[in-house]
Amino acid sequence: MSTQAYPYPILGLSNDYLDAGFQVAFSVPEGDLEPGDLLNVRFRFQLSDDAILNLINQKVAGFGFEIFCPGTSRRKAVITAQAGTLELSTSEYIGRIIFSPRVFVLKSYEGFRSLNFHPEFGDKGFDIAPGDLLAATNDESLYLDFKKMKFESLLVVQRMSELKPFQYEFQLEGEYIIIGMGDKFYDFFIEARSDPQVTPYLIMSIYKDCMVAALDELTRGGEEVESAWARGLEDKLEEKGLALPQQASFDELNKIAQNLMEDLGIKRAISQ
């Protein structure tokens, strides 16, 4: 959003405003939910621009959220008070729900200006229309998942006779990561993984490669990041206190993958 150009200043994006801020405190209750339960999201907006506050008081603008759920293809805007609780039915959402905190324009208004505008705008006023944004801050997202699984259980090795006998490959498109192996490789793998002396070397090679591929997919942010393995991997990164850069080099991904695998790989090999 910060890279998008708008034909009017927006508080909270780049430096359109000086000495003013827009933030939201946002919290969801802990605990598991079942489909049909109500999801209560508490929020409190903080806004420090008198011109925008004035429009809100006149009902020309309003605090609110745009809520988008890619999983069920629902996008809606909710106009709210400055603080309160959003009640959402979980029967309408699954997977990621993205909350975009905003001050929306509700009625047309001519010549809007603020004392906090960046000096480059001079004393220019802006004509604003319903749907325009006066303030925006970073999206908040949460994940509604009714069948969460650990990452390790989402890696599946399978014989894949379509591949050359000594090859293996990763398929990341589904809920599971499939590590497909040609016939000879698969036979070797099955035998090797039953030997505790050899297992760490499989972890340091095949599984570590797989981890690099999965991390790479996560950084690309495609549709696969909604899958079960991606959520499991995100949890694993969080558990380990590892951050994934948005645009990571191969070297960075490789090091993160090594870090994730070191307990079962190199550390176990050394301890044997």
Added chain:
Amino acid sequence: MTIKVLTQESVDHLRAITKAGTDILARDYDSLVATYSVKEVDLDVTFDDSISLRLPDGSRQEENYDAENCMLIAQMLPDLSEINATDERLWVTLSLKQYRNYALERWPLKDDTNIVNHRINHWFASNTRGLMGRHSLSRLWWSHQLCSRISSENVDETLKSLLFNSDYRSSMLERNTTSAVTEVVQTIILISEEKKKQGVLYNREKFRDFMKSLDMLAGRSTLSVLDEAQLKAVLEDLYVKAYS
């Protein structure tokens, strides 16, 4: 009756071998299960297996019976929730087993078809775009569902309005900017119908121009904030400009 579906692990395995070049439709379902040791589980979804889908008579919109089949698939899965309808296992199983013939007839291989992409697109659905736009069966259910959000009492008519042309349908339902906002789809259908009565007939290029201008607008403005009258005024203006 409830339904047995492939496990997700089995679905992912079948997808993987499809991507590696195996045509999973070269075998019938039982042979597929036996050959690849795929497994099934019970899914708690009511399924009326007495309902058949109407096989297409051709590839043109008026010959494929999509609108009719959207209604039938909703009857076949009468209490399917949106959450369960995002479950890929259900759709993959139905398209390989119970409605295999329908899927093959509706999405036949053509000479220039890349068979791997074709099978992945119409027999698997790992993401929202696949579920709503491409999978041979789930696209029917989701079209019905999106139309029932627009008008729960008049789904049949809304479907006919939406599915009279495949490009019109995909323009509307396969873009997050529009399809996800029920009121936007509703308003576009309303405007299209009004203009048709005034003699302004659907034109693919002009409609695409309209949708492009709508995407531009959605880039600067949050359409879901607009009330019915505001949305109608704004979209009608864009529509008239695109068709002028």
